[in-house]
Amino acid sequence: MEPNVSDALTVLGRTPAVLRALLHGLPAEWSDRQEGEGTFGPPDVLGHLIHGERTDWVPRIRLILESGDRRPFVPFDRRGFGPVDRTPVETLLDEFERLRSANLAFVRGLSLSPSQLALEGRHPELGRVTLGQLLATWVVHDLNHVAQVLRVMSARYGAAVGPWRRFLGILNR
Amino acid sequence: MEPNVSDALTVLGRTPAVLRALLHGLPAEWSDRQEGEGTFGPPDVLGHLIHGERTDWVPRIRLILESGDRRPFVPFDRRGFGPVDRTPVETLLDEFERLRSANLAFVRGLSLSPSQLALEGRHPELGRVTLGQLLATWVVHDLNHVAQVLRVMSARYGAAVGPWRRFLGILNR
Secondary structure (H helix, E strand, C coil), X not given: CCCCHHHHHHHHHHHHHHHHHHHCCCCHHHHCCCCCCCCCCHHHHHHHHHHHHHHCHHHHHHHHHHHCCCCXXXXXXXXXXXXXXXXXXXXXXXXXXXXXXXXXXXXXHHCCCHHHHCCEEEECCCEEEEHHHHHHHHHHHHHHHXXXXXXXXXXXXXXXXXXXXXXXXXXXX | CCCCHHHHHHHHHHHHHHHHHHHCCCCHHHXXXXXXXXXXXXXXXXXXXXXXXXXXXXXXXXXXXXXXXXXXXXXXXXXXXXXXXXXXXXXXXXHHHHHHHHHHHHHHXXXXXXXXXXXXXXXXXXXXXXXXXHHHHHHHHHHHHHHHHHHHHHHCCCCCCHHHHHHCHHHHC
């Protein structure tokens, strides 16, 4: 049940364009929102994705290739991205795109084999995980956060849709 | 609680690019999926959105402006788009983009006033709804279906993520 590396890289390569299409130049009222205390609004999502490109996905891939499960992953601080409030969304989009592109070039250059995808690392909380699982998680993590951005945007019209609300699952999750 | 028309049109105008960034040229295994019997996969979503551009949103806007709530909306058949299996995703993306663009140009040309947004129409199931609610629903309906595409794509790696699954809400909805 290993992911196809080429497919995974294809999907990962699209996320910056998807988020740009959704968020670039959008009035701030659409992005200055969250789903509740401690949750991410769109700028937080971008900060979190940028932080993941810097400290999470590729460092963990390298660690598995270099040390297997002998050394656990460094725990990832999902809020470790610092304040993003005063950074324009465009700047965050550019930075995410740049880092993602470089990381995918690095991973593509590894030409990961099926036996490498089966190599195990050690997650500080989840225990043993494979490189293939890490790669699949990177993909789904992206899609999960794009869905979060869509929920936050939808909530802006949560009341404005009136009685249609009950047909719109995204407002009721 | 009326939506801002300019903002609504801005968000509506982006959906074709968002779906294109997600789906263009993606291997068929990513789009030939659904969430269960009778649910939409990505090509169905595109077919449904195209059908809505043709028969739902703008015809209902026109009906409210012309007849108010004297005549109910024509019921919308959410499966009325016919088979999409043998249509390339690119063709569906192009068609959706073309229709959406024309519809937004039409609505922009109406220069809808606040009093027009408060006009009422009659939904066959929900009863009285306003033009503003219809416009807000159009927006959230888009975001809802993009989120559906993301869920279907994520499910492809539902097993491949291994123990990470419990951190990935999109796999557990």
